[in-house]
Amino acid sequence: MQNNVAVRNIERADAGLVKELGEHGVATVHEAQGRTGLLHPYMRPIYAGARIGGSAITVLLHPGDNWMLHVAVELAKPGDVMVVAVSAPNSDGMFGDLLATSFRARGVLGLVIDAGVRDVKDLTEMKFPVWSRAVSAKGTVKATVGSVNSPIVCAGMLVNPGDTIVADDDGVVVVPRRNAKTVLDASRKRVANEEEKRAKLAAGELGLDIYKMREPLAKAGLVYYDTLGDFEKR
Amino acid sequence: MQNNVAVRNIERADAGLVKELGEHGVATVHEAQGRTGLLHPYMRPIYAGARIGGSAITVLLHPGDNWMLHVAVELAKPGDVMVVAVSAPNSDGMFGDLLATSFRARGVLGLVIDAGVRDVKDLTEMKFPVWSRAVSAKGTVKATVGSVNSPIVCAGMLVNPGDTIVADDDGVVVVPRRNAKTVLDASRKRVANEEEKRAKLAAGELGLDIYKMREPLAKAGLVYYDTLGDFEKR
Amino acid sequence: MQNNVAVRNIERADAGLVKELGEHGVATVHEAQGRTGLLHPYMRPIYAGARIGGSAITVLLHPGDNWMLHVAVELAKPGDVMVVAVSAPNSDGMFGDLLATSFRARGVLGLVIDAGVRDVKDLTEMKFPVWSRAVSAKGTVKATVGSVNSPIVCAGMLVNPGDTIVADDDGVVVVPRRNAKTVLDASRKRVANEEEKRAKLAAGELGLDIYKMREPLAKAGLVYYDTLGDFEKR
Amino acid sequence: MQNNVAVRNIERADAGLVKELGEHGVATVHEAQGRTGLLHPYMRPIYAGARIGGSAITVLLHPGDNWMLHVAVELAKPGDVMVVAVSAPNSDGMFGDLLATSFRARGVLGLVIDAGVRDVKDLTEMKFPVWSRAVSAKGTVKATVGSVNSPIVCAGMLVNPGDTIVADDDGVVVVPRRNAKTVLDASRKRVANEEEKRAKLAAGELGLDIYKMREPLAKAGLVYYDTLGDFEKR
């Protein structure tokens, strides 16, 4: 992960694709992408119910120092999501309501940060969504230079600038920029397919029958017993 | 913990007892049962405010595989609660809104799972309560057979099929099936007893006096000082 | 940390100062105090939105034993906050709705406890705020004597009786009693200063310009590139 | 898990079987048993190199209280292993060199404890092996009664009195008493089978060929590329 670099222009996926990926949500997109791209589940939203899709501005910070967030906001465009890695494990509160005001003024949709945040009461009232590993009032200095828009590893996942970020109550998933169309197509199919299944399941049909699982289960060795006693006597 | 077994019929405690135990809540039932039966406190509800009491359908899964949940739902009856153990530590999202739709159609009241869940926004809107160790969008395969309705260890506690499960914002407690009546009787006494105490405490009476603690505290060695300075000079 | 001691009278900071510190919130007060006094970020509120400022009644408990809370409540005055340390790591539910009823009747504003709490559904309905390291239904005995109003270490921070406690969604901060006025003055300045900045940032001005960061960033080594390709070719 | 009970006589597996299972080690026995019975990997030996096989004396303690270990030692026979659960998460040092002296005098081979131990320097010099979740000097009282030789859940696994315990640097595995012979037979086959494989692998043969994996890998979708560039151009 590179220090001392800020890149002004990045390529993003088509805005319409990004928006629709966001609407599909993390679980669907993650499945549509072959179960890849999920950040570590310790990344949690500061309030329930937010769901966003945007293009990643990537930021590398150092423990206890949030200086580069000010550099990053100038390079962001409406519809972007800030994705922040830190060079060592850190829970300091690197982001609060002032920066959120600045981010919002520039059209940034939300923040994904592998560190802490603070002013969560204000952020919740502003409905500025944040996914973080911690909440902490511990403030930071502005002394060490990191990077903006170079590739980073955030919560265990590689994020390149311009990748599509989808985040909701289930976590955060990254879609590499060039895959946005393919993954969206797969997501749409998945959603369509699920509607039909949902109706059947709501009517009391069983997955065992819908997915024709009875035979594979028997082949895989499942044996039914009428009672636990029957099993113990086998 | 047994693999390859599904047991069709289990005994449950009386439905009325189970329902009332649920209404008493986890803290009361846990106390009434002599402070036993509590699952590990890492088991947290996905949304605040739910409270259920039901009979356990026990499920053993393997990491990354939720196949047996489809077997389990067929064997559940209205008023049951799914209790799920995994054969190794795992945070994958093994349950989502489709399975919740199926569970609800069959009358299952909720899910207790020592792994992850996803679609928590949908589950919250459906008001389908889940207690889990993680939230994760990571999906699962259907490839390996576990068991349904054999004894399991879930979040550190032995659960037998048909045991009574009580779950709310304080966590999850298991009442062995045969003890339901005894524990309910003790819970009722506890609740009655607490009403009276609550009124006294609300009126400003002190626990020191209500429980006659002053003498035992002195015997146990507690010494009062007027000021910290008095203590330091002693 | 001392056992067997209860101190009746403690000095507190001026009630007006304490109240206003509470209104400023944890992040502001922590900054105003030179980034000191914050309890470990594992201390989390049981529900969102509470914010309190009060004087500390300090309590030392032992694992699995909450006896001294009954001693403490008699020594508290309206506007106090209970701050509870335990002599070894413990997640038991040491506090519930009955004690909260008693605390409220005596004017105690809230609880900060380096252990577990229970009855969180009731506490939330009562709007009795608690910051804790865990939620657990596990009850406690009343058998071992600890202390009230001697100095304690709670969640990694030294707390003296009568210190000012500020707690909100960002965590918990301790202001030593004698510093209340100085820290409040610094907080007020900070708040005033932030209002002006917030307006500028909301209007789209950049922190880079408001704080005059462009030159220091260049001096510290930050280099801008137009594209990632330009950087890689450097 | 039961309180207030001590059971004097338990059935054990045949001593010869137990001893030989111990010699095979945890990884082999765990595989031979169909990958079941392993305690949570947070259970670590206090020193490297020990390997034991014995019959379980099961003990249930309460946090901060080791009283029942004194009851347990009287009920142990030469060749037994103490297996200790605690009724809530606890890291106190419940066992030290004095108890080890007593255990050894009675022929107990080692200790498996889901809590802390102390005097590890002495225990290491005595070569008395312990598997625990923590090392802590924190001592315990003798005030609350638990149980000896009732079923317990230790580090996530059900242990019945008389079950066979195998422990070494890889962790701890439980073999249900009645399965000792079957599991030993499977272990022996596994060991014999491994010898042959080890020789081939040491000679430079590949698992790909020994296990005939090339075709299944291709079927499962694996594609070889000569260089990373070839793959990226695909």
Added chain:
Amino acid sequence: MQNNVAVRNIERADAGLVKELGEHGVATVHEAQGRTGLLHPYMRPIYAGARIGGSAITVLLHPGDNWMLHVAVELAKPGDVMVVAVSAPNSDGMFGDLLATSFRARGVLGLVIDAGVRDVKDLTEMKFPVWSRAVSAKGTVKATVGSVNSPIVCAGMLVNPGDTIVADDDGVVVVPRRNAKTVLDASRKRVANEEEKRAKLAAGELGLDIYKMREPLAKAGLVYYDTLGDFEKR
């Protein structure tokens, strides 16, 4: 915890008392002190077998910055132990073989640090003992001033400059300076008392008889059964 302060002269307990306390070891001293003063058990030695007793030079560092260790070493005297707190959770490697060379040249006996260390292979070869929460190669800067010889909270425990520190494989315990003599007297008694018990236990006598526990156990409710079956039929 104070910044910007270095105190040149501190009072220490008598060197003979400190040395003998060290020889008694952590478990004994912790018991002799009424089970107080133990640092959190996450503090582990970097190699097995060291045991030290010394007087605390207290140091407060900031995350990622070890500058004050250079200030501290000048203020240390032969027989001192460095005790280091950090102002926020941090695992950086703040100490390595160069500083150890400097510490040893000045007679410092060892290091207790609530952060990381590195060069552990060299430190082990030098036999310079360290107790830390982590091992990490991550280096630190020298940019921010903390303090030397003001009171600190290290791993959850208050340490005043000049307090006696005892550390071995069981962890780290702090004895307040003025208590050294009293605690040593209690330690001596404990050691003498243990010798006699050890001999009895080694000869096969039971703690049940030595400590006359049979009657109290029965009073506390313990019931013996001949077999598990007898208990289940009760």
Added chain:
Amino acid sequence: MQNNVAVRNIERADAGLVKELGEHGVATVHEAQGRTGLLHPYMRPIYAGARIGGSAITVLLHPGDNWMLHVAVELAKPGDVMVVAVSAPNSDGMFGDLLATSFRARGVLGLVIDAGVRDVKDLTEMKFPVWSRAVSAKGTVKATVGSVNSPIVCAGMLVNPGDTIVADDDGVVVVPRRNAKTVLDASRKRVANEEEKRAKLAAGELGLDIYKMREPLAKAGLVYYDTLGDFEKR
């Protein structure tokens, strides 16, 4: 992270450079590289004292499945180090003595794995070094295809095939392939520089004087007091 791909040929840094980087050790190389490239400190060696430098064969596995290790060993050359990521958090024992025998026969120097290992007693006797996040006897299946020699994220750090890996008791650091020469040069300077310092420090000179820190410390605000009393009276 890519599935279904195995790349046969990768570029490596010059073998002499890689070997010498290994001899310099993790702390030196990490510093020489500007404090970048360190894997998370939860990666620990299974035994103390090993130190290796080699070229990375990168492997992506799935939880509970070690199939690709057999693919990887065929693609390794003498002097390589296996670096293994898993697609979700997992502690299963994915590597043991049989695979180590195969790895050694092919000249592989060691293993870095963000999961568990087993047979650690045998691996220690073989002196086959492993850095892992866990030790676990839990075995794995061979059912799902991952990748060999595509870029991976291991323990929070991006690793490309052919990168230089240095690992010892302090952890694991990655040097991007093209940087090997530059980083080695910086390492050599650092080592030379340290020898001189070590001699001075061993002779009792202080870092304060060697590094001329007294003036910067005073400028940064450090104030000396003769006694703690003097400070408190200030």
